[in-house]
Structures are given as structure tokens and as C-alpha cells.
Amino acid sequence: MAKWGMVIDLEKCVGCQACTIACGMENTRLPGEHWQDVIFFQEGTYPNTELKWFPRPCMHCENPSCVAVCPTRATYKTEEGQVLVDWERCIGCKYCMIACPYGVRFYTEEAPRYGGPDLKAVFPAADAHSWSPPWKAPQEDWKHGVGVQPHDVVSKCTFCYHRVSKAPKGTADLDPSNPVMREYTPACVVACSPGARFFGDLSNPNSEVNKQIANKNGVRLLDHLGNRPQVYYLTGVGGAIPNTHTTKA
Amino acid sequence: MTDLSIHTGLTRRRFLQATGAAGALGAAGLSFDAANGLTLQKVHAQPAAGPAGQTVITKSFCAQCPARCGIDVYTTNGRVHAIYGTLDNPLAGGKLCPKGHYGVYLLYDADRIKGPMKRTNPKKGRDEDPKFVPISWDEALQTVADRLNALREKGESHRYATITGRGWGYTDVGLLKQFGQLYGTPNFNLGHSSICSDASETVKHIMDGHHAYSAYDYSNCNYLLVFGAGFLESFRPFTGNMRNWGIMRSKAPKTKVTVVDVHLNTTGSAADRLLLTKPGTDGALALAMAHVILSEGLWDRQFVGDFVPVEQPKDADAPRLPEHKFEPGKEVDPATFKEIWTVGVAEWWNVELKDRTPEWAEKITTVPARDIAAVAREFALTKPAVALFERGASAHTNGVYNGMAIHALNALTGNMFAKGGLRGYQMKTAWAKLPIKAEDFMDDYAKAPERKKPRVDGAKSKRYPLAKNMIQEIAINSLKGEPYKLDTVMFYMTGPIFSAPDCSKWEEALRQIFVIDTSPYPGETNRFADLILPDNTYLERLQIADTYPYEGYPISMIRTPAVKPIFDTKTFGDAVIEIGKRIKGPTSEYYKKIGNTENIVKWMCEGFKDKPGDNGVTDFETFAQKGVWYRKPYAYLQERGVFYEWDGKGYNKVMTPEEVKAKVMPTPTGKFEIKVTELEHHAEFVHERLGIAPERAPFPQWVAPRHGGDGDLHFISPKLAGQAEGRSANLPHVAAMIQPTQGGKRNVFLEMHPEAAGKRGIKDGDRVRIKNKVGKIEAIVRVTHTTRPDTVALPMIHGHWAQGRWAQGAGRLPTGSTNEVTENLSEPLSGLACFHSGLVSVEKV
Ligand code: SF4
Numbered sequence A: 001m002a003k004w005g006m007v008i009d010l011e012k013c014v015g016c017q018a019c020t021i022a023c024g025m026e027n028t029r030l031p032g033e034h035w036q037d038v039i040f041f042q043e044g045t046y047p048n049t050e051l052k053w054f055p056r057p058c059m060h061c062e063n064p065s066c067v068a069v070c071p072t073r074a075t076y077k078t079e080e081g082q083v084l085v086d087w088e089r090c091i092g093c094k095y096c097m098i099a100c101p102y103g104v105r106f107y108t109e110e111a112p113r114y115g116g117p118d119l120k121a122v123f124p125a126a127d128a129h130s131w132s133p134p135w136k137a138p139q140e141d142w143k144h145g146v147g148v149q150p151h152d153v154v155s156k157c158t159f160c161y162h163r164v165s166k167a168p169k170g171t172a173d174l175d176p177s178n179p180v181m182r183e184y185t186p187a188c189v190v191a192c193s194p195g196a197r198f199f200g201d202l203s204n205p206n207s208e209v210n211k212q213i214a215n216k217n218g219v220r221l222l223d224h225l226g227n228r229p230q231v232y233y234l235t236g237v238g239g240a241i242p243n244t245h246t247t248k249a
Numbered sequence B: 001m002t003d004l005s006i007h008t009g010l011t012r013r014r015f016l017q018a019t020g021a022a023g024a025l026g027a028a029g030l031s032f033d034a035a036n037g038l039t040l041q042k043v044h045a046q047p048a049a050g051p052a053g054q055t056v057i058t059k060s061f062c063a064q065c066p067a068r069c070g071i072d073v074y075t076t077n078g079r080v081h082a083i084y085g086t087l088d089n090p091l092a093g094g095k096l097c098p099k100g101h102y103g104v105y106l107l108y109d110a111d112r113i114k115g116p117m118k119r120t121n122p123k124k125g126r127d128e129d130p131k132f133v134p135i136s137w138d139e140a141l142q143t144v145a146d147r148l149n150a151l152r153e154k155g156e157s158h159r160y161a162t163i164t165g166r167g168w169g170y171t172d173v174g175l176l177k178q179f180g181q182l183y184g185t186p187n188f189n190l191g192h193s194s195i196c197s198d199a200s201e202t203v204k205h206i207m208d209g210h211h212a213y214s215a216y217d218y219s220n221c222n223y224l225l226v227f228g229a230g231f232l233e234s235f236r237p238f239t240g241n242m243r244n245w246g247i248m249r250s251k252a253p254k255t256k257v258t259v260v261d262v263h264l265n266t267t268g269s270a271a272d273r274l275l276l277t278k279p280g281t282d283g284a285l286a287l288a289m290a291h292v293i294l295s296e297g298l299w300d301r302q303f304v305g306d307f308v309p310v311e312q313p314k315d316a317d318a319p320r321l322p323e324h325k326f327e328p329g330k331e332v333d334p335a336t337f338k339e340i341w342t343v344g345v346a347e348w349w350n351v352e353l354k355d356r357t358p359e360w361a362e363k364i365t366t367v368p369a370r371d372i373a374a375v376a377r378e379f380a381l382t383k384p385a386v387a388l389f390e391r392g393a394s395a396h397t398n399g400v401y402n403g404m405a406i407h408a409l410n411a412l413t414g415n416m417f418a419k420g421g422l423r424g425y426q427m428k429t430a431w432a433k434l435p436i437k438a439e440d441f442m443d444d445y446a447k448a449p450e451r452k453k454p455r456v457d458g459a460k461s462k463r464y465p466l467a468k469n470m471i472q473e474i475a476i477n478s479l480k481g482e483p484y485k486l487d488t489v490m491f492y493m494t495g496p497i498f499s500a501p502d503c504s505k506w507e508e509a510l511r512q513i514f515v516i517d518t519s520p521y522p523g524e525t526n527r528f529a530d531l532i533l534p535d536n537t538y539l540e541r542l543q544i545a546d547t548y549p550y551e552g553y554p555i556s557m558i559r560t561p562a563v564k565p566i567f568d569t570k571t572f573g574d575a576v577i578e579i580g581k582r583i584k585g586p587t588s589e590y591y592k593k594i595g596n597t598e599n600i601v602k603w604m605c606e607g608f609k610d611k612p613g614d615n616g617v618t619d620f621e622t623f624a625q626k627g628v629w630y631r632k633p634y635a636y637l638q639e640r641g642v643f644y645e646w647d648g649k650g651y652n653k654v655m656t657p658e659e660v661k662a663k664v665m666p667t668p669t670g671k672f673e674i675k676v677t678e679l680e681h682h683a684e685f686v687h688e689r690l691g692i693a694p695e696r697a698p699f700p701q702w703v704a705p706r707h708g709g710d711g712d713l714h715f716i717s718p719k720l721a722g723q724a725e726g727r728s729a730n731l732p733h734v735a736a737m738i739q740p741t742q743g744g745k746r747n748v749f750l751e752m753h754p755e756a757a758g759k760r761g762i763k764d765g766d767r768v769r770i771k772n773k774v775g776k777i778e779a780i781v782r783v784t785h786t787t788r789p790d791t792v793a794l795p796m797i798h799g800h801w802a803q804g805r806w807a808q809g810a811g812r813l814p815t816g817s818t819n820e821v822t823e824n825l826s827e828p829l830s831g832l833a834c835f836h837s838g839l840v841s842v843e844k845v
């Protein structure tokens, strides 16, 4: 049984947000429904001024606060480690959104903040979907939080469940430069130009993710909270993750 | 640590608002029973799936910037839903920048134009509804042809112009030259390059003989020195830059990066060193670096050459004479310096460099002298290295001279045509030539001497003798009737009414002109158009193109349509051909023979039969399957001052100076010209326009920039990583991803230093007016340390007044184009518009 995990090398990450955009495209997300966001902040004073950033998908915590608080068990952790939302059970209570310390969950009925008309109203669905844009991706699996969701539910990064779950058993690395593995690899990893993102099996000692974590001192975001994320960051020279603040207000 | 709250969608207050009293327990399907607590039936049932469709991948290439990364377009049940980089495409390498993924939204943009239309409201203005009514393609094309035929009958065919932006080559803008030749207009293709990056091409042209962008060997480079180029945001090819960034920053030795810019961006932050210089002063930095390289003896002797040894007295006991060297403040005897592949180094030292010390440069740039000297030493001593620049350094009145100083660094350090350096220039693809020649179809009218008229944009005129294009002059020239007024204009992939400096002038000009817009989207040009001939979007088109310069070896790509046009649109190239068929006389015969763009594509691919691609592409079919044709390697290499040519197995053939001149450095001297022949020829012009003494004109030198507009703050309008060409302002996904620190989410922010803001009583989040003698716009301020105290920065993405419902979303700021406060001022040699040196004042509204 694989235990999927991600490594993000902040020394290589250039803050381009292709991961954010590719995730939104692959998973038919609304504008601003950034399952994967890149958090920017500025530090220092001119002329010793710096922009810093780090990409932030769902951490697929080993000890997920979101699962603990979900009153309907709509949010759950799979055997392979993904934390998912079963949209057939989600009642949109948003307890999970409050519980998650990483700010990675989104409520479908949020009023749009991008300016201009609500895209959901421009592309309405004729059935129980919350909207139906012409670019809608073909995959749909509400039990795993995949596809366009119904109204009034919470959505989040699935670790690209619809792709990763099709990977051959025993796969150690999902490397998008390998044509055999490319279609099983999470969209954000496929898209990342400088190759800052890695995806693979944390339970396999020979996997690339484990090598990266071991060789480059992988750290986890807000580790003191005890969520034990399955997403690791390599901070190298110049890379930075905030270690005291939560990433939401 | 800064407060991060600004970044997240959900705050506690918003949470409470959104949740309200809806009461989760009230949701359908929930019940409470004493034995089991909360139980749940299904609240939402997934609707039954439709028939499963086969997912098809078609090959194409991206249209969101000039780089042209190869793309795999995923289509299921006739709908495009994903775009990823083509693995086998050398530029994309399976990756794309954020913009590459926008294609799905662009194709299905809810504001797309559904077919050809004509205007029925004769009044034109920002707020005038054109009252378009749909017409047939036949009527649309015939309307254009009738106007053009009528102009020809009056002998006024020169008053028709095509104004073009991003052309893709042979099947669109590449068709226009023949059209101009046959129809009889010098204005067949008035390109936009003078509001793009012409200065860098001009610099390369006059110094190393290539009027082109350079190909760099980043993956082997150990030092990268970037002047005003937004390497990780906007410099092309963006995806390639980022892919190479990953290599550069993790290889051993790690590539060291120094960035020179005027405000803080991701490139500057990701670099090892950021030098925040005053706008328009990059040239002073580069000159001081050259000064250090020469005075400290750090130049590459095998490429540049050296002083001849001083003849020492025969008498062994006599005191030794000092060897020649470049001493600050002192001239050298040029006869004592023997050059190899450069021309004019010693003279340059005498007329300019000897006094250009880092201390001198500090006064001009505000960058500490010790940093300038340190970068110069690192750059010269870390090989191989690349110095590159773009508009940040060159979109100023002194832009070409700035660029020359920077480009000279590549020569001084022997990095020209070197492995890991500036590798060379783009080689040509083995396309087959069309068997039909336009010359054979020219009638007497087309051949008549009266057809030799000047272009309306003034490029290559006395005022801009070296400029390739001068799009920013068209509106004013036509308004003044100098050299004449335009009658009919067709726009393709460009909107100077928004994107040219002092863009409001275009509104006046376009009122007087019959305007044909070919964009498949609404926009500012469309608002002033009389006729709309909507193009297919790039995912609906068959098209071929050559790559943006990458590593030098030839690469070409093909767009195969992922879906049939979803509306009644026509590929621009086919519209041109159809209009041609309706022009009276032999022109029509020519276009009937050509037929359509598909014929051209198929014919040109015949060239691959003899020169198959490295990936096995030999004809149209295999090309369409793979999406890309390329043949490695680049043909030439300079190593330790020797030029080699690839002989099929290796860089084994040593080239003679004549061969180098013919094939590698086609300047008048066949050398890298630090003393530029072309500027010797134009010394009087340079003197007149820039006030430089004619004898100094040929050398890279410090020329103080003249700043357009007026006010006490410099105004720059950078391009963000998320900004695609032209259409991204109307994509809500793009508005939502732009980051507050760099841009601003729904509104883009005016970055202002706390000191500058404080002086004006401006606080973070205030609405301000940015104004100068050209115009005024309003924006929201972000008080931040990301910019110099003397410079404000406003990304150029928003401010559209006619681009669609999202671009014009209620209350979106800024209120207008950054070009409404940008004076129409051009660099005299290249004609490049001076976008980054204007002055404004900022006040609270
Ligand atoms: S795509 Fe890669 S480089 Fe770009 S922001 Fe995401 S992780 Fe960073």
C-alpha cells in the first residue's frame, strides 16, 4: 500500500503559479478556488527587501484536523493517504475549514471576489452540479471529491486522486518526465517548470520523495501543530516557509 | 514575519457571514437519534454520467507569448479541458508557464464574437455602442475588397494598412508582404515591435550582426547577469527560462545570478543579488563593470586580444619599462592593443571607459560602488557567463546605448557563441519554398513607380532611419496627414488604442479611419471598428511557426485544430487570401492558386523529406502527430577564441575569419563591434537626436535618459508572470491568481515606497490619481518596500474599458491603461517606445 506524499523544493520554486493554474484547469476549479495556492509575502526594507513565497496544496495530514471535526464523516483519509471529501455526505457546515490550520479548503457558495459576473451563473448546470463550464474535465467521482461539486459543499486538493489512483501498484515515483507515469502524476507536478515538485510513495525508502527529504532536510509546514503533513518542503538556500503564523487569518 | 491574512480566501468574519444561520443540521437527510447520534443519508447524489468519451490529444503550440511552447491539447466529447506541455518539444520539455494553461478559458470565453459583423452606429467613441449586426462572411470579405478596389482605382492603395501584433509566421503575417506587393501598399505589415523590444534587436544587429533575439545556453552557464528582463516573469521563453532555472540552481556548480531592476519582483528575489538601480541607468552600471574588467585585467584575452608586450631595453641592468595596461583616468595607445574578435576596445577605454569608475556609477544609479565592482569581478571570473537585458534597461531614450554597454560585457569576457554563454542566433527550419511567385502576378499598377511611397509609421524615414517599425507614430501621422491619412486599416493581434504610449490619440485617429478588427474577442479596437472579421482562436486553427530563439538549433511547431471552430470564425490568413481573391486583376489569380493556408502548410512541410527532424518528422502527417520538428545541434561554437563549425560529428572544422564573418558575426568588420560601424555612418543623426559628439557616436557610453511625462516619481508598468498577451484581463481565473505583493487580485495595485507615500499623505489601500501632462488614471496604492522611493510600479494588465464583462468588472481598477500616462517618446535608433522612464505625480483622490 502506497503512502502518497509530495515534496516542494523552495530553492527551485520561482513562484510562477503554474501549479495553481494547472490544478484549477485539471480539476475544473472556480477562479480563486485555489486548491493549490502560492502564498507571497514581503520582508525587509528597501534596498534590502525580499519577496518570499511558498506553494501550498492540501497537506494530506497523517493526523488531519479536518477529519476529526467532520460531523458526517464526509471528510476522510484513504488507505493510501489522501484526505478527501465525499460530496455525497458533505453538508457544507464548514467545521473542517475552521479546523484546518493550512487554509486549503473552499466552500462552493463563496461570493466571487475576482470582479465581474459570477462564473457559476454564466455557466449554470442543468442538474445537481454547482456549475457546468464548457471546459469541464471528464472525470467525476463525488465519493472522492473529484469533478465539479454539488452546491453547498466544501472542496479541496485531492492529491489528484483521479490520476494517482490509476498508477500501477508498487509505483515509487510519479515523475512527469517519464511518459509511462505522466498521466498518473498530479497536475501541479506535471506543470512545474523548474521541477520544484516531486510526488511519490513515502512508505518506499527508495522513492525520490524520500531521498529528497533525507538529503535536503525536508521540513513540514507548522509542524508544531502535530498534523504531520504528507507534504514536505525543502528550504535550501533562499527558500522560506513561515514557521510561526498560520497561513490563514 | 508579515501578516499573511491578505492571501487567503477565508477569514473568520467571512466564515461567519457565509455560514449565517443556515444551520448545518437543517440540511436535508440529517437526523438525530438517541442511540446512534448523528446519522446521515446521502445529501447529494452524483448525477448519472453521460456516455464515456475517448480523450484525444492534439498537438499545437501556445499563443500566450512569443515563445511558442509545444502543447498537448486534451479533448473529450468534443470539449477541450486540459493543456499540458509537449514532452518532446525542446522549448516546453513537457512544461508550461501558468499562461499556457489559459487556453481552455480563452477558447470558451463567454464574451467571444460569434461571427462577422458590421457597425451600424456611425458615431465612434469609448461610450458609443457600435450597434454591430451580424453579416455573412461573403458580405464581410466583399466589403473589404470593394473598399480596397476603390482605393486602387483612385491610385490611393497606400492608404490601406494592416497593423499587426503577434504574427505566427508563414500563414498569417507572413502572407502580408505579397499582399502589399500585389495590391500596392507599403503599409502591408506595420508591426508592433517598436512597442515590444526592438532596442535589444538593434543592439545585437549593430554589434554582432544579427537583427534578432539571442539564444542562450543557460543550462551550462555559471553566472547570469540580468538587466531589466523579468527573467522569471516575462522574459522569453518563459517556460524555458524556468526549466533552465531549475537546472541552473541545482547543478554543481550552482549558477550564480545577479539581477538589476528598479523594483522588487520574483526574479530579483530568487536571485543571489539584486541591484535596485534608478530607472534608465542600467548602462551606467554596465559601463562601470566594463571599467573594472579592463582596469583589473579580467578580460578574455583569447577572444578580445591583448596589449603587445613593451619592448624592454637590451641592457639587462636598465630599469624595466612597465607593461601596458588600462589605468583608471589614463588613456592608452590604441596601436599597442591587438584585438582578435572585437573592434575598438582600446578606443572605447579612451573615449568613455577610463572615467567610468564604480564610484562614478554609484552617483548615477544609487547602487553602491563596491557592489558594482564585486559583480564585475564575479561576472568576469565565473565562466561561462551570460549578460542579458530587455525593456527595463532599453525602453528609455538611451536604451540602445544602455544595451550596447551591457552586450559588450559578453564580448569582453569571451562569452559570445560560447558553450554556456550567449550561444548564438536562431537557425532556419528546412521549409520548402512555395512554387508560386507573387512577382509573376503584379500588374502595371502594382509595378508603377508611384507605388514607392513612404510607410505611414515613419520607420526607415529620416526621423527613424534604423527603426524596423514605428507603430506608436501611426495615429499621429495619420491625423496630421503626414505623409498621408490612412483610409482603411485592418488590425491583427494588436490593440495600440490600449497598448501604445499615449494611447488615447488612437481614439481620435480611428474615428477618421475605416477600421477592420480581426480579433475573436471584444476589445478597445473592436469598439472603434466598422467591420469585424473574427479570427479562429489558436486551438481552432491549423498553423505552423518557427520557435522563439532557444538554444540556436532550428525548431518549428504546428497547430492542429483541437476542435472545429465553435463559432462562425475564419483563420486570419484565410481571410487575407479570400480578400486577395476578390481584388481585381492578376492578384485574384495569385490567391486562387494559393487556395488557402492549409495548402501552404502542407507544401512547406515537403522540406522535411530531405531534412527529417531528430524526432522522425518527415512530412505533414508525422509533423501533425508529433507537433514539433527540430534538428540539433547549433552549427557554430567559439572556444578559447577559435570558431568551429559542426561537421556532422563534432565541432571539428576550424573557421576562417571570412567564414566567421559570413556565417557567425555578419557585421561590416566580421568582428564584434564595440566601435560600431553602423553608428559611424549615422553619427550626425546620433548627434542631432542624442546630443552626442559625432566622433563618440560609435561607442557604448553613458547618455542621460530623458524622461517623458512630468512629475516627481518614475512610473513603470511591469508585466506579471500571470499576464498573457492581450486577453488575460478578461479571464477571471487570472484576476483571481494575481498576487497582492506583486499585483493585486481583483485590482492591480500601484506599488509605492512608504517614504513616497508618507510624504503625500497616502496610506495603504488609498485610491490615488496618477497623472502627468499626458493624462490621468486612478488606482489603489499598496505601500510596500518592493519599489524604490523614487519609483512607482503599476502592472499593465488591467484598465480595459471594452474587453469584456470581467475585464470591465464593476469597480475594477486602475481606471485606464497605464499608457494613458505614458508619453509617446521613442528611443531614436531602434524606435522603441520609452515605457519605463516616464514621470508622474501621485495624489490621493
Ligand atoms: S509551478 Fe512550480 S515553480 Fe511555479 S509556483 Fe508552482 S511549485 Fe513554484
Ligand code: SF4
Binding pocket: A058, A059, A060, A061, A064, A065, A066, A067, A083, A099, A100, A101, A102, A103, A104, A105, A156, A227
Ligand atoms: S491540510 Fe487541512 S484539509 Fe488538508 S488534511 Fe490537513 S487539516 Fe485536512
Ligand code: SF4
Binding pocket: A022, A023, A024, A026, A027, A035, A036, A057, A058, A156, A157, A158, A159, A160, A161, A186, A187, A188, A189
Ligand atoms: S495534487 Fe492535484 S489537486 Fe492537489 S494541488 Fe496538485 S493538482 Fe491540485
Ligand code: SF4
Binding pocket: B062, B063, B064, B065, B066, B067, B068, B069, B096, B097, B098, B099, B100, B101, B237, B238, B239, B240
Ligand atoms: S512561455 Fe509563452 S508560449 Fe510557453 S507556455 Fe508560457 S505563454 Fe505559452
